[in-house]
Amino acid sequence: MQGHGYGQPVKQPPHTGWLVLLRVVFVALGILTIGFLAWTMLLRLAAVTRRPLDWVLFVAVLVADIVGIALLGAEPGDDVHTAGGYTGILLVLGALVATTVYYLAADIRHFQVRRQAYRAQQQAYQGRQAPAYGYPAAVTPYNAATVPVATPHPTPVHPAPTRPTPTHPTPAHPIAPHTVPPVPQRPAPARIDQVRAELDELSDYLRRHDGHEGGR
Template sequence: MQGQGHAQPVQRPPHDAVLVLLRVVFVTMAVCSAGFLAWAMLLRLAVVTRRSVDFGLLVAVAAADVLSIVLLGTEPGDEVHTAGGYVGITLLFGTLLLGVVYYLVADVRHFQRQREAYRAQAPAYGYPPAAAPYATGTTGQGTRPPIPAPPQPPIPAPPQRPAPVRIDQVRAELDELSDYLRKHDGHREGDHEGGR
């Protein structure tokens, strides 16, 4: 059974000024073309996020732009007079408005998430980087290897002193022994002298 392996590193997001410039360029391009190039900003979004929802919206906006061009192209003259022309203009400006709002919201959210993921994987100053999960081979779930604790300085042991209780006990036993021997020796000497 295979584990999930190492997590892919998250790329550093572009600088905020670059992102704002790109957003302004794509929105301006869509507005200045009266909505005919609204698909361009959704193409950029779909390429950046790689989400199927964004690719689906790109296709829908492109189809709405083509349909509005066809409806406006069937209008006789330069002005809009028929229901088809009004539907074409409404479709064109509606997709422009909704496309701009969706593009800005989705693009900002995407790069906020990318920035947060990048910050989460970057190590804090002075701390070791977070260990990436690795394959265990049995459970397939990632774990972190243990981080060894820094070595602690040795604690000096207190100096060894002889136990005073033992010394006192030995001293008391010696005193008893010497008293006993004095008494014993004193009786013998008295008996010995009295026997002379």
């Protein structure tokens, strides 16, 4: 997949003084010819902006000027006293006023937008030219052949000091583990008393049994 790529670079607009001079010249050309050359203002505007709307307006004003001049030319005599003559004057003068207002507003707005776009492009270009500390500059179609790529300096790495591992000598003969003899357990006192009582009963029984046999 291919990315969007880089947009078309915006050209630097002409100097403001030169633009003002051109506006004055074209407006004066339309006024001094009493509107007969008012279409020249829209011709320049359409050539600069290259918008379809400006080309359509240029053709409409040109047609209006041609029709107005034709109506005035068909007027008999030097004075205007017919409906056709008055219509021709309205077409020429109306086209002159409308064309002058629209031309100045559209031309000023167009070059303001171009100037803002050019400044934004320059700021973005300068932002790409100023990389962060320790990182190489971004290579773009504008600086691929002129701007060297800055490489970061390698940071020296110092090895950590190693500590000797203590070694314990291994004995020649293994030492047997010390065994503790088990402690003899004594019988519980209650068990001893019980055994003694049983022995006493047994001895009494035997004495009684022996005395009984001797009496016989």
